[in-house]
Amino acid sequence: MSIDWTAYPCAGFYDELIEGGRARPHAVNLVEHLGGLEGTELAARQEAANLAIKEMGVTFTVYSEEGGAIDRTWPFDIIPRIIPKSGWDRVEAGLKQRVEALNLFIDDLYHDQRIIADGVFPAEVLAKSVNFRPQCVGVSPPLGVWAHICGSDLVRDADGTIYVLEDNLRVPSGVSYMLENRLVTKRVFPELFEDYAPLPVDDYPSQLFDTLAALSPRPADFPEVAVLTPGIYNSAYFEHAYLAQQMGCELVEGRDLFVGDDDCVYKRTVDGPARLDVIYRRVDDLFVDPEAFRPDSVLGVSGLMRAWKAGNIAIANAPGSGVADDKVVYAFVPEIIRYYLDQDPIIPNVPTYRCMEPEALAYVLGHMEELVVKPANESGGYGMLVGPASTKAERETFAVLVQKDPRNYIAQPALRLSTVPTLFGERIEPRHVDLRPFILSADRVHVTMGGLTRVALRKGSLVVNSSQGGGSKDTWIVETEAR
Amino acid sequence: MLSRVAETIYWFARYLERAEDTARIVAVNANLLLDLPRGVAPGWRPLVDITGANALFEEHYKEYGERQVVRFLLGDERYPGSILSALSGARENCRTIRDVVPREAWEQINELYLYARDELPTGLAKKGRHAYLKHVILGVQTIMGLLGGTMLHDQGYLFLRIGRHLERADMVTRTVDVRSANLLPAEARELGPFNTIQWVSVLKSLTAYQMYRRSEQVRVQRGPVLRFLFQNAQFPRAVHFCVESVRKGLGPLPRNEAALRVAGRLKRNLLGTKVERLSQSELHAFVDDLQLDIGDLHVEIARTWFLPPPEPPAQSQQQG
Structure with a gap:
C-alpha cells in the first residue's frame, strides 16, 4: 500500500507529521516507512502491540460492585508522534520556568502572601480557593519546593503555537503509560530505531527516586521512600505499583503506616516498625491525614501532617500544593511568572477571560457560542460549556451560573487541537492530541523528554481522557540534524 | 517486608x-x-x-x-x-x-x-x-x-508455607474427625469388608492411601490409619508434617517466641497422645483440642506480624 498523504484530511489543523500532503522534515523517514508497509502489515503490527500491552499487564482499573476490580488495557496507537528537539528545548525551558514560578507562588501563599499585598494576585481568588489548606500556613517544606511532580497539559493550535492548557499539581498520573509506550514501540517497530534515535524516557523512575531522595529529612545514601496508594480500586493503581517497582521502593497503603510518639512515620513490617523518610503520595491531600483533614478518611495516616510539619517526613507533592491547580489561578500564571522571576513567560497560556473582571465577564456573556467556559475546580471536562457545540438553552443556563459566581469561571476560545496520523484497521486518519510532560523539582529540575501524548480516538473528538474513548501514542523527541 | x-x-x-x-x-x-x-x-x-x-x-x-x-x-x-x-x-x-x-x-x-x-x-x-x-x-x-x-524464598515465602500448612492441618483434622465418626460400628462384623473401604476412603480423601501402604505396610485399619494421618512426620498431608512445616516457617521470623510457644504446645498435644487407643468420643475431643490450638496459633501469628485491626476513627482522633 502506498498511503496517499495528499488525501489525508488535516486541513484547518496543524498536523504533527504532515504538512500540505507531505511529511514534515522530521517525519520524512517515518512517513516513508509507513508508506512501504502493506495495510495488512500495519494492522498486524497494531495487533502485536495490543498483545504486548496485554502481556505486560499495562492497565487501568475500572471497579464495579458486582464484577470486582477489572483491569482494562488502554488503547495504544503504534504511529509515534515526533517533535524536533530544536522546538522542544524551548518547551522544556518554558516548563521549568513555569514550575519554578508556581512553587514560589505556593510558598508565598502559605507565608507572607507578598503577591497579594503587591496587588498582583487578588485576595478574593485565594479566599474562594477550595484547594487552599489553612493547615499548611507557615510550613516550609524541604528546599522550598511544594509541587515536586507536575504534569502540565500542552496543546498546539492551528497556527502551530504550543500553549499550556492546565497544570496538574496534585497527583498527576500517566507517566507509566509514557514509559510502557516506548517499550511497546521498540517491540513492534524495531526497524524505525535504525533511522531515529528518540531521546530516552526510561530514566524517569531513577530521576523520580532522586527527586524524592533529595527531600529526605535524614541525610543517608538510601533514604526509605514509599509510594502511598489509595489501593487496588483506584483507577491508577497500576501506575502506583509500577512506579514503586521501578524505583525499588515499597508500595504502601495508609494502614501500613503510623506516626509514633516521636512524630516520626513508621511502616508496619514483619520485623517491627521501620522508619520512613519520604512519601510519594498518590492520595488526594484531603485524605492523607484524618486528624488534620477529613476525619472519615481511611486512606490516610493519622498524625501525618504533624510529622510533616515537624520535618520528620517529606511528602511529595506537599499537602496544599493544589492551591495552584485551579483554573482561575491558571489564568494568572503569566503574571505570576513576571512577578517572581521578572521574566516573560516562554510558553503562553491559552488566552483566558477571567469572569471576575467586569470587562471580561461582559465579553464572555456576549460571545458564549465561540468560547469554552470552565469552572475553576472541576476536572475531567465536568461542568464545562463548549460554546460551539452548545444549544441556546444551555448557554442561557450557563450565563446565569457565571453571573452568580464569576470568580468560579474562566473562558477560553475553542482551540483547534493539532492532529497526528492514527491507524484504524488498515486506514490512517488524523486524530486530535494533547501532550502531558512531567516536571520533577527538588534540588534539580528535570523535564521528561516528551511526555504522554493522549489521542482522542473518536473522529472529530477533542476528548483525550482514557475513561472517555481516549488512547495514547509514543512521543519522540528527535535531533533533526541526526538524519 | x-x-x-x-x-x-x-x-x-x-x-x-x-x-x-x-x-x-x-x-x-x-x-x-x-x-x-x-x-x-x-x-x-x-x-x-x-x-x-x-x-x-x-x-x-x-x-x-x-x-x-x-x-x-x-x-x-x-x-x-x-x-x-x-x-x-x-x-x-x-x-x-x-x-x-x-x-x-x-x-x-x-x-x-x-x-x-x-x-x-x-x-x-x-x-x-x-x-x-x-x-x-x-x-x-x-x-x-x-x-x-x-x-524469592524470603519472609514472604515463609508466610506462604505457614498459611498453606496451617490450613491443611485444619482441614485434615476436620476430615478425620467427621469421616471416622460416620464409620460403621466396629461390632457390625457382617459389614467388615465395607469397614475397610471406609477407612480406605478416609485415607483417599487426604490422598494418603498409597503413601500409607508404603509407609505402614499393614492392612488398612483404624489404629495405624489414625497414627499415620496424625503423627507421621514424612507424609505432607499428615498433621504432624504440617505442624512441623509451620514451625520451620516460624523459625527465621523475628519476635517469634509467642508463636513458637503455641506451636510447641500444639505439637506436644499431637504427639503425646496414643491416637490408636482413643475411643470415638475421645478422638472427637482430641480433634477439638487440636482445632483450638490451630486457632490459637493463627491468632498469635496475626497478633505478632500482621496489621492490627483498624481503630474506630473516633479513637484515633483522641490520640491526636
Missing part, C-alpha cells in the same frame, strides 16, 4: 489450599458412595459437616442431597469456603501483591479462577465433575510449584 503484604501472602496460601482440599474431599466422596451398599452409605452430609458450615448450608438448601452439597462446596459464592470463593479470594489477595508474586504464577491463578467460574456447570454435572476437580487440584499444585521454583 510490610505486615500487610505478609498477611496477604498468608491468606493467599490458605485460600489456595482450601480450594485444593475441598476439591479432594468432594472427588473422593463420589467414589466412596459407589462402593458402599445403599442402606449404609453416609451420603453427602458429612462433607458439609467437615466444613462446619451446616448453619449456612441449611439456610439456603432444603436437604443434604448430592446436587445441593456439590453446588454448595464447588460454586456457592455465599459460602467463603467453596472452591470458587476460595479461588476468588486467592486471586484478589494475589492482585495486591503482584510485585511479590512472579508473573507466571499470577497468570496461572487468574486462569484457574476463570476456569473454575466458567466451567462450573461442567463441574456440577456428574459426568464432568471428576475432570473439573482434577483441574482445580492440578492448578493449585502448579501454582505452588511455580512459587516454590520462581519466587
Whole structure:
C-alpha cells in the first residue's frame, strides 16, 4: 500500500507529521516507512502491540460492585508522534520556568502572601480557593519546593503555537503509560530505531527516586521512600505499583503506616516498625491525614501532617500544593511568572477571560457560542460549556451560573487541537492530541523528554481522557540534524 | 517486608489450599458412595459437616442431597469456603501483591479462577465433575510449584508455607474427625469388608492411601490409619508434617517466641497422645483440642506480624 498523504484530511489543523500532503522534515523517514508497509502489515503490527500491552499487564482499573476490580488495557496507537528537539528545548525551558514560578507562588501563599499585598494576585481568588489548606500556613517544606511532580497539559493550535492548557499539581498520573509506550514501540517497530534515535524516557523512575531522595529529612545514601496508594480500586493503581517497582521502593497503603510518639512515620513490617523518610503520595491531600483533614478518611495516616510539619517526613507533592491547580489561578500564571522571576513567560497560556473582571465577564456573556467556559475546580471536562457545540438553552443556563459566581469561571476560545496520523484497521486518519510532560523539582529540575501524548480516538473528538474513548501514542523527541 | 503484604501472602496460601482440599474431599466422596451398599452409605452430609458450615448450608438448601452439597462446596459464592470463593479470594489477595508474586504464577491463578467460574456447570454435572476437580487440584499444585521454583524464598515465602500448612492441618483434622465418626460400628462384623473401604476412603480423601501402604505396610485399619494421618512426620498431608512445616516457617521470623510457644504446645498435644487407643468420643475431643490450638496459633501469628485491626476513627482522633 502506498498511503496517499495528499488525501489525508488535516486541513484547518496543524498536523504533527504532515504538512500540505507531505511529511514534515522530521517525519520524512517515518512517513516513508509507513508508506512501504502493506495495510495488512500495519494492522498486524497494531495487533502485536495490543498483545504486548496485554502481556505486560499495562492497565487501568475500572471497579464495579458486582464484577470486582477489572483491569482494562488502554488503547495504544503504534504511529509515534515526533517533535524536533530544536522546538522542544524551548518547551522544556518554558516548563521549568513555569514550575519554578508556581512553587514560589505556593510558598508565598502559605507565608507572607507578598503577591497579594503587591496587588498582583487578588485576595478574593485565594479566599474562594477550595484547594487552599489553612493547615499548611507557615510550613516550609524541604528546599522550598511544594509541587515536586507536575504534569502540565500542552496543546498546539492551528497556527502551530504550543500553549499550556492546565497544570496538574496534585497527583498527576500517566507517566507509566509514557514509559510502557516506548517499550511497546521498540517491540513492534524495531526497524524505525535504525533511522531515529528518540531521546530516552526510561530514566524517569531513577530521576523520580532522586527527586524524592533529595527531600529526605535524614541525610543517608538510601533514604526509605514509599509510594502511598489509595489501593487496588483506584483507577491508577497500576501506575502506583509500577512506579514503586521501578524505583525499588515499597508500595504502601495508609494502614501500613503510623506516626509514633516521636512524630516520626513508621511502616508496619514483619520485623517491627521501620522508619520512613519520604512519601510519594498518590492520595488526594484531603485524605492523607484524618486528624488534620477529613476525619472519615481511611486512606490516610493519622498524625501525618504533624510529622510533616515537624520535618520528620517529606511528602511529595506537599499537602496544599493544589492551591495552584485551579483554573482561575491558571489564568494568572503569566503574571505570576513576571512577578517572581521578572521574566516573560516562554510558553503562553491559552488566552483566558477571567469572569471576575467586569470587562471580561461582559465579553464572555456576549460571545458564549465561540468560547469554552470552565469552572475553576472541576476536572475531567465536568461542568464545562463548549460554546460551539452548545444549544441556546444551555448557554442561557450557563450565563446565569457565571453571573452568580464569576470568580468560579474562566473562558477560553475553542482551540483547534493539532492532529497526528492514527491507524484504524488498515486506514490512517488524523486524530486530535494533547501532550502531558512531567516536571520533577527538588534540588534539580528535570523535564521528561516528551511526555504522554493522549489521542482522542473518536473522529472529530477533542476528548483525550482514557475513561472517555481516549488512547495514547509514543512521543519522540528527535535531533533533526541526526538524519 | 510490610505486615500487610505478609498477611496477604498468608491468606493467599490458605485460600489456595482450601480450594485444593475441598476439591479432594468432594472427588473422593463420589467414589466412596459407589462402593458402599445403599442402606449404609453416609451420603453427602458429612462433607458439609467437615466444613462446619451446616448453619449456612441449611439456610439456603432444603436437604443434604448430592446436587445441593456439590453446588454448595464447588460454586456457592455465599459460602467463603467453596472452591470458587476460595479461588476468588486467592486471586484478589494475589492482585495486591503482584510485585511479590512472579508473573507466571499470577497468570496461572487468574486462569484457574476463570476456569473454575466458567466451567462450573461442567463441574456440577456428574459426568464432568471428576475432570473439573482434577483441574482445580492440578492448578493449585502448579501454582505452588511455580512459587516454590520462581519466587524469592524470603519472609514472604515463609508466610506462604505457614498459611498453606496451617490450613491443611485444619482441614485434615476436620476430615478425620467427621469421616471416622460416620464409620460403621466396629461390632457390625457382617459389614467388615465395607469397614475397610471406609477407612480406605478416609485415607483417599487426604490422598494418603498409597503413601500409607508404603509407609505402614499393614492392612488398612483404624489404629495405624489414625497414627499415620496424625503423627507421621514424612507424609505432607499428615498433621504432624504440617505442624512441623509451620514451625520451620516460624523459625527465621523475628519476635517469634509467642508463636513458637503455641506451636510447641500444639505439637506436644499431637504427639503425646496414643491416637490408636482413643475411643470415638475421645478422638472427637482430641480433634477439638487440636482445632483450638490451630486457632490459637493463627491468632498469635496475626497478633505478632500482621496489621492490627483498624481503630474506630473516633479513637484515633483522641490520640491526636
